[in-house]
Amino acid sequence: MTHADESKSGEKRLSDDKATLEKEVAELTLEREKTQVSIRQFMEDEDLKNGVYYHNEIFQLQQDKLRLDVEIKFRTNKINRINLGIEDMEASGGVKNGFLF
Numbered sequence: 001m002t003h004a005d006e007s008k009s010g011e012k013r014l015s016d017d018k019a020t021l022e023k024e025v026a027e028l029t030l031e032r033e034k035t036q037v038s039i040r041q042f043m044e045d046e047d048l049k050n051g052v053y054y055h056n057e058i059f060q061l062q063q064d065k066l067r068l069d070v071e072i073k074f075r076t077n078k079i080n081r082i083n084l085g086i087e088d089m090e091a092s093g094g095v096k097n098g099f100l101f
């Protein structure tokens with residue numbers, strides 16, 4: 001998929017600038033840490049004996065944490081590809097023809 005195709009599909013393309021990616025990783029990591037603190041706080045504030053539950057809040061925060069983990073991983077992988085000098089990942093000829101090998 002070319003950059004123009006990605007723009008048409010509405011998918012956001014990651015930056016090709018290593019410094020920008022590193023900055024985004026740092027911001028997302030900070031946000032993930034804040035989310036983890038919030039999860040722990042909700043878990044500590046639950047009082048099962050008195051019927052105080054925060055299962056919805058905890059679930060949503062856990063989903064946000066997983067999303068942040070994926071976003072961080074995407075950017076880390078892109079930084080690694082830049083460091084290795086690998087261009088945009090293209091499928092091998094075998095995959096294009098329906099074969100894995």
